[in-house]
Amino acid sequence: MSDHTQPGWLVTEPYRDVDHGVIKSGKEAQVNLVERIGDDGRSCLIARKRYLPRHVTHKGQLEALGVQRASTFRHDVQYREGRQFRKSRDRRAIERMSTYGKRLLQDRWTGTEHEVMLRLWQQGVSVPYPIAFADDVFDLEYVGSWEMAAPQLSAARLSSDELADAFDQLIVGLRGITAAGIAHGDLSAYNLLWWESTLWFIDFPQSIDIAANLQGLDFLHRDVLNICAWFEHRGLDVDAEERFAELLSFL
Ligand SMILES: Nc1ncnc2c1ncn2[C@@H]1O[C@H](COP(=O)(O)OP(=O)(O)OP(=O)(O)O)[C@@H](O)[C@H]1O
Ligand SMILES: [Mg+2]
Numbered sequence: 001m002s003d004h005t006q007p008g009w010l011v012t013e014p015y016r017d018v019d020h021g022v023i024k025s026g027k028e029a030q031v032n033l034v035e036r037i038g039d040d041g042r043s044c045l046i047a048r049k050r051y052l053p054r055h056v057t058h059k060g061q062l063e064a065l066g067v068q069r070a071s072t073f074r075h076d077v078q079y080r081e082g083r084q085f086r087k088s089r090d091r092r093a094i095e096r097m098s099t100y101g102k103r104l105l106q107d108r109w110t111g112t113e114h115e116v117m118l119r120l121w122q123q124g125v126s127v128p129y130p131i132a133f134a135d136d137v138f139d140l141e142y143v144g145s146w147e148m149a150a151p152q153l154s155a156a157r158l159s160s161d162e163l164a165d166a167f168d169q170l171i172v173g174l175r176g177i178t179a180a181g182i183a184h185g186d187l188s189a190y191n192l193l194w195w196e197s198t199l200w201f202i203d204f205p206q207s208i209d210i211a212a213n214l215q216g217l218d219f220l221h222r223d224v225l226n227i228c229a230w231f232e233h234r235g236l237d238v239d240a241e242e243r244f245a246e247l248l249s250f251l
Helices: 053-057 059-064 070-083 088-096 099-122 160-179 216-233 240-248
Strands: 015-025 029-038 043-051 130-134 137-141 192-195 198-201
Touching (some): 015 043, 088 099, 099 130, 160 198, 160 216, 160 240
Antiparallel strands (some): 029 043
16 A cells, blocks of 8 residues: 555556446446556556546536526536637537537546646645546545445544544645635535545535635535534534634635
8 A cells, every 4th residue: 555655656657457346336426446557566556436427517516607596507507618618619519518518528527626636635635646537537546445445434433532633634634725725615524534544535526716716615614514513413512613714814
C-alpha cells in the first residue's frame, strides 16, 4: 500500500490494469477495484468510478445553475453548457441532446470532479489522489485494503474517541475545501470514508465554486448543517451554525 503516497508512479507507463470487481454500485456511479501493475512488477490498487448517464442531472448542480424546477432543467443546462462550447457543431449537439452532445457534457462533468479533487489534493485536503479521467471513467486512489474497501462513515463503527477525532478531521477538511473556494454540495456520512483513523472526502461531481454561484454559500451552509446533525445524533456536542460562521473566515 505504500505506493499510495507516490501518486507519480500511478501514471508512469507502461502498465496493465486488472479488474477485481465492483466495490459499490449505485444509481449515479459504479466503482470498481482495479489493480494497476507496472512493467517492473510493482502494483497498486485503484478505484475506478464509472458515471451512469443520469449523473448529468444531479439536483445539486441544478440548483447551482439557478434552476428552480427540475422540469426546466434539461433544456436550460443544455443551453447554458452548450454556450460554453466553442464549436457550433458541439453547441448544437448539446442543445439537441444527441448522443454526441450527451458525451460532451458527460466529459465535462467527469472533468469537474477530477479537477476539483486535484486542486484539493494539492492543497493537502484528505481526498483520494485523482489519477486520470476520460469519457465517463474516473480513476482515483483506492482507500482500503485487498480485504475490504474503506467503509462510508455512516457504516464505520467508531468509538466515542474516534467519533470526536473524525469530527476534528471533518472540520480541518472543511476549512481546506472552503479555503479553496469550493462547497462540496452533497456532504453526508455516505460521502466520507473512514480508514485507519483517517477521514476521506469523496464524491465531488456536484461541487460548487462558491464565488461563481449566488447559492454557493447556501450549499456550504446546508452541507455543514447536514453533517453536523449526523455527528450530533451520535452524541457529539456540536454547534453547527457556529461551525458554519467560523468556516466563512476561511473563504
Ligand atoms: N477511492 C475510493 N476508495 C474506496 N472506495 C471508494 C472510493 N471512491 C468511492 N468508493 C466507494 O464507492 C461509493 C460511491 O462513490 P461516490 O460516492 O464517489 O459515487 P456516487 O455518485 O455517490 O455513486 P452512487 O450515487 O451510485 O452511490 C462510495 O460511497 C464508496 O463506498
Ligand atoms: Mg456518493
